[in-house]
Amino acid sequence: MLHNIALFDLINLAYLLAAICIIVGMKMLCKANTARLGLLISAKGAFIAIVAVFFNAQILDTWNIDNVLQNGFFWCFIAIFIGAIIGVLWARKVKLNEMANLLTIFNGFGGLASALIAFSSFYAIYILDGEYISDVVRDVAIAFAVFIGMLTFTASIFAWAKQSRIIATRPIVFRGQNLLNVLLLFAAFVSMAIFITPTVDENLNFIVIIALSAIAFLCGFAFILPIGRRKIPIMVSLLNSMTGVAIVMLGFIFINTMLIVTGALITTSSIVLAIVKSKSLNRSLPKLLLRGFGVGYNDLRISHSGDSRSISIENAYMILETAKTVVFVPGYGMTVAGAQQIVSELACKLERKGAIVSFCIHPNAGRLPGHINTVFAETDIPYGKWGTPEEINPIMPMQDIAIIVGANDIVNPSAETNTSSPLYGMPIIKAHEAKTVFVLKRGDGKGFSGVDNRLFRMPNTIMLYGDAKDTLIALSNEIEN
Amino acid sequence: MIFLLLVFILIIAAFLGKELIPRKLPSRLHTAVMSAINAISGIAILGALIICATSTDNIVILILSMVAICLATINLVGGFVLTERLLTKNLRMKNKN
Numbered sequence: 001m002l003h004n005i006a007l008f009d010l011i012n013l014a015y016l017l018a019a020i021c022i023i024v025g026m027k028m029l030c031k032a033n034t035a036r037l038g039l040l041i042s043a044k045g046a047f048i049a050i051v052a053v054f055f056n057a058q059i060l061d062t063w064n065i066d067n068v069l070q071n072g073f074f075w076c077f078i079a080i081f082i083g084a085i086i087g088v089l090w091a092r093k094v095k096l097n098e099m100a101n102l103l104t105i106f107n108g109f110g111g112l113a114s115a116l117i118a119f120s121s122f123y124a125i126y127i128l129d130g131e132y133i134s135d136v137v138r139d140v141a142i143a144f145a146v147f148i149g150m151l152t153f154t155a156s157i158f159a160w161a162k163q164s165r166i167i168a169t170r171p172i173v174f175r176g177q178n179l180l181n182v183l184l185l186f187a188a189f190v191s192m193a194i195f196i197t198p199t200v201d202e203n204l205n206f207i208v209i210i211a212l213s214a215i216a217f218l219c220g221f222a223f224i225l226p227i228g229r230r231k232i233p234i235m236v237s238l239l240n241s242m243t244g245v246a247i248v249m250l251g252f253i254f255i256n257t258m259l260i261v262t263g264a265l266i267t268t269s270s271i272v273l274a275i276v277k278s279k280s281l282n283r284s285l286p287k288l289l290l291r292g293f294g295v296g297y298n299d300l301r302i303s304h305s306g307d308s309r310s311i312s313i314e315n316a317y318m319i320l321e322t323a324k325t326v327v328f329v330p331g332y333g334m335t336v337a338g339a340q341q342i343v344s345e346l347a348c349k350l351e352r353k354g355a356i357v358s359f360c361i362h363p364n365a366g367r368l369p370g371h372i373n374t375v376f377a378e379t380d381i382p383y384g385k386w387g388t389p390e391e392i393n394p395i396m397p398m399q400d401i402a403i404i405v406g407a408n409d410i411v412n413p414s415a416e417t418n419t420s421s422p423l424y425g426m427p428i429i430k431a432h433e434a435k436t437v438f439v440l441k442r443g444d445g446k447g448f449s450g451v452d453n454r455l456f457r458m459p460n461t462i463m464l465y466g467d468a469k470d471t472l473i474a475l476s477n478e479i480e481n
Numbered sequence: 482m483i484f485l486l487l488v489f490i491l492i493i494a495a496f497l498g499k500e501l502i503p504r505k506l507p508s509r510l511h512t513a514v515m516s517a518i519n520a521i522s523g524i525a526i527l528g529a530l531i532i533c534a535t536s537t538d539n540i541v542i543l544i545l546s547m548v549a550i551c552l553a554t555i556n557l558v559g560g561f562v563l564t565e566r567l568l569t570k571n572l573r574m575k576n577k578n
Contacts, residue, residue, distance in 0.1 A: 023497065030514060042520075043561045072537055079529075084558045087559030088559065103560075106559055116549035120546045121532055124539070233511075253528065261490060261494040268501075370509030
């Protein structure tokens, strides 16, 4: 008995150490110069907690040399081994462009794991011989963990599909959507209530928990439908906080302080992160979220007024040749085409001809904040020529040419003028104020937000259709001739 | 009693989490911090380990919990590797200026 108490204390001490590591690590992560060390410390914290859990009396008792198949350690290590290999390979192999997407999938896995754990702990009680014993705290925790875990899983997978353009990226809104959402939540509420109510009929509970998973699956889908692409990173932060809630629930199932502390930290810090992020889009979080559920999406289909203008590369070069000031506006399309190197070459050539070249980098361009900076870091463009929208916008009217390389939403003027646009309020690069605007674009498609861009039909805008890299190489060759 | 104690811990930790992220987080760290928080959520593996180790005699629970361990480990290990990669990219950019 004494031995067990000492071990129990030791485990909790290890959890305490692990929690401190995670807290200190997260604090350090938020500063650029200590970020990597912070990451290492929080990883160590997680490692300490995992080692400590094996000293749990329940697990230690399963140690069995004679029959390996009965040994809990054996199965645990196999599963950890498989998971670690998949995780490391996947995270290493993924392309830079897809990193944010992978994050979304990983988050979904966390949610699914929580749901599975809660379900297995219910199943373990369910198959026990003898009378089914209700425990309100445990049952509430199981119901919530299954529901929230499943919801996070499906919502993350659909968010991922939306980000990878597997399903339509624009917000989908239809009549009766709110009613459907309310009905789904009501169904979830009813099944949870049935599950929690002390009952002797364990078979009913088994059916209810399966039904709850199915409802959570639908909820996750309904949750993501009205969300547009720009909001997905913020949505992922919120889904992350929901995984945190599921982990707290697991903590209540297993009476485990580590799970509760970490889950609570994840929940609130993710919400704060979502708030900070939505501020970088110049919106408040509730406004940003409610927009998708509200009305007004019919206003999005602005009537097409006027036509866009496109010219040949030779003619474009004639205009470019006379330009004294040129600003490049890179976007996600540039990273897809892999055109950063050729952008840097073209800029060099223009400078040699006497033009003043600058680069305007929007913090939200690309798939993740800072994406363009990261890609540009690999080129020879001197850091002094990079500017933020706040720095470049005031001098935009003085620019002879703004060259937009595969950007769309971040230069959409309707973010400033059209209050019904989902982009409204987002700070943009005012490329349309330049004397001439070149838009390098693959086709007539819309931006990721699915919103029409008036810029393309403005009188000072010239479209250069085709792969951004090919167009830039052609322009660059013209200079040489 | 133990329930109240757990709720107590929960609320204190929730407030701590709220204070942990600075309001002026540099925007190029947004994704890395999100990725790190996501990685930490792989800590759900603790619950899966307890279930898995104590249910070696039931094949259904064993398989379910092993899948859960796998998923949580992918979340944890993959998440940390991913965050490391994101930070490395950012640091290379910093060294340039």
